Amino acid sequence: MTTDRPPRPSRPESREVIELKQLKLAQPELAPAIDMQIALVEMQRRVQSRVPLPWIHTEPDWVRTQYAAGRPVVRFGDIPLEWTDFRLTLRQTSDILRRFETLEQADYAQIVALGRDGGLESLVKRWYEATSGVDGGDPLTRAAEGAPTSLDQVLVIALRPFLARCAEVLMQRPDLPAWAHGHCPFCGWEPDFAVIMPDASRRLICGRCVAQWSFDPLTCPFCSNDDRALVTSFATRDGRYRVYACDVCHRYLKAYDARHASRPVMVAVDTIATLPLDAAAMQRGYVS
Numbered sequence: 001m002t003t004d005r006p007p008r009p010s011r012p013e014s015r016e017v018i019e020l021k022q023l024k025l026a027q028p029e030l031a032p033a034i035d036m037q038i039a040l041v042e043m044q045r046r047v048q049s050r051v052p053l054p055w056i057h058t059e060p061d062w063v064r065t066q067y068a069a070g071r072p073v074v075r076f077g078d079i080p081l082e083w084t085d086f087r088l089t090l091r092q093t094s095d096i097l098r099r100f101e102t103l104e105q106a107d108y109a110q111i112v113a114l115g116r117d118g119g120l121e122s123l124v125k126r127w128y129e130a131t132s133g134v135d136g137g138d139p140l141t142r143a144a145e146g147a148p149t150s151l152d153q154v155l156v157i158a159l160r161p162f163l164a165r166c167a168e169v170l171m172q173r174p175d176l177p178a179w180a181h182g183h184c185p186f187c188g189w190e191p192d193f194a195v196i197m198p199d200a201s202r203r204l205i206c207g208r209c210v211a212q213w214s215f216d217p218l219t220c221p222f223c224s225n226d227d228r229a230l231v232t233s234f235a236t237r238d239g240r241y242r243v244y245a246c247d248v249c250h251r252y253l254k255a256y257d258a259r260h261a262s263r264p265v266m267v268a269v270d271t272i273a274t275l276p277l278d279a280a281a282m283q284r285g286y287v288s
Contacts, residue, residue, distance in 0.1 A: 016041050019269040033272050036100040040157065041268050043096065047089050048161035053169055054080040060175065067177040071136060072188040074166045074209075076128050081162050083121060090115045090158040097154065107148035114147065123147075127155055132188035156189070156208050163187055167211035179213055182221025186211045191221050194255035195265040196242065202255065205267055220246035221253065234280070241274045245286045252286040254278070 013021075017038055024034045056078045066073050094111050097103035103111075114120060129135060167186050170176065179185040184206035192207025194215075202217040218233075219226040225248040235242040240261065245252035254274045256265040278288065 014041065014045055016266050016268045019263075019266055020272065023269060023273055027273070030272060030275060032100060033275060036096060036102070037268060037272050039096045039099075040093070043089070043092050044157075044161045047085060048164060050085060051082075051162055051165050052080050054078055054166055056166060056169055064177055066134070067179060067185065069136070070181045070183075072132055072134055072184060072186050073170070074132070074163070074186045075134055076125050076132075078166055079128075079159075079162050080165055081124075086124070086158065086162065087115050087120065089161065090120075090154065093154050093158045097150075097157075103150055103154070104148075107150045110148055111151055111154055114151070124155065124159070127151075128159070128187075133183070134188060160208060160210065163209035164211075167206070167209040171211060180215070182215065182219075182224065184209060184211055185213055191215075191253060193265075193267050193271055194244070194253055196255050196257045196259060198259050200259065204253075205265070210267060218244070220244070220249060220251070222246065222251045223249035225249065232284075236274075236277065241270070241277060243277050243281050245281055245284065250286050252281045252288060 020034050020038050020041070024031055056074070058073055063073055091112060094103060094108055094115070098105070098108040114123065117123075163186075170186050176185070182204070183190055184204075187206060187209045189206050189208035191204035193205045195203050195205065195212070196217070197203060200217065202215055203212045204215045204221055205212050215221055216226065218228050218231050220231065223246060225231065225246050227248075230247040232245040232247060233242060234245075235257070240257055242255045242257055243252050244255065254271070254277055256270045258265060281288075
């Protein structure tokens with residue numbers, strides 16, 4: 001005897017996915033990038049819902065020493081990695097990037113093979129320690145030797161749900177010292193976006209763990225140039241988004257202007273909505 005069971009209710013769409021779908025209607029030319037972003041957001045949301053909040057025990061003196069030296073504080077052992085979940089996340093990230101043709105087939109095959117390899121754990125550990133600077137190293141070599149350069153991009157995305165949990169815990173701590181550097185105080189990665197706050201201050205947003213930290217509004221986070229005459233700024237017509245471009249290192253950073261906004265910054269949405277600004281910055285000779 002069989003009984004009909006009601007279908008399981010589907011998980012409601014996140015605010016980011018709703019905003020991305022609205023963006024797709026408003027800017028259909030961005031549809032491929034938006035569809036890929038929706039797939040990544042939904043995948044990362046599933047993973048992050050299973051990641052526990054980590055217990056990060058850091059001695060106050062060690063934290064002060066790290067911050068004074070400009071070094072971040074999330075050690076590899078602090079990341080709440082469950083390796084079965086991480087392998088699945090690495091594979092799903094690679095699948096999505098390949099499906100939307102941002103990952104070459106040869107690179108895809110190599111990265112998927114690395115995901116099955118017994119040495120994956122040591123590879124990810126070496127990569128994180130080389131790119132975080134927690135131990136004071138200079139993160140010059142990012143990809144593992146012999147690995148495709150696109151491995152960096154895949155590892156950044158695949159590690160994000162796990163690292164974001166660390167940032168979530170640490171950003172709530174009121175005892176952290178002041179941080180005045182352009183790289184992330186938690187995982188050491190570069191900012192990928194920024195938000196201009198209602199009081200006109202600026203917060204940088206890490207491209208790996210999505211942590212936020214305060215930074216001078218007109219100082220370049222990449223080379224520390226603070227000569228305002230050598231910082232170029234331009235905005236969208238509606239004033240929602242702005243670009244800060246440095247005329248010393250020729251790098252740029254996009255920002256969401258929250259001073260007159262109806263919602264808070266949403267990195268997953270705003271980085272895609274501002275793709276036309278990337279093109280405009282690159283046409284002027286700047287690089288991200």
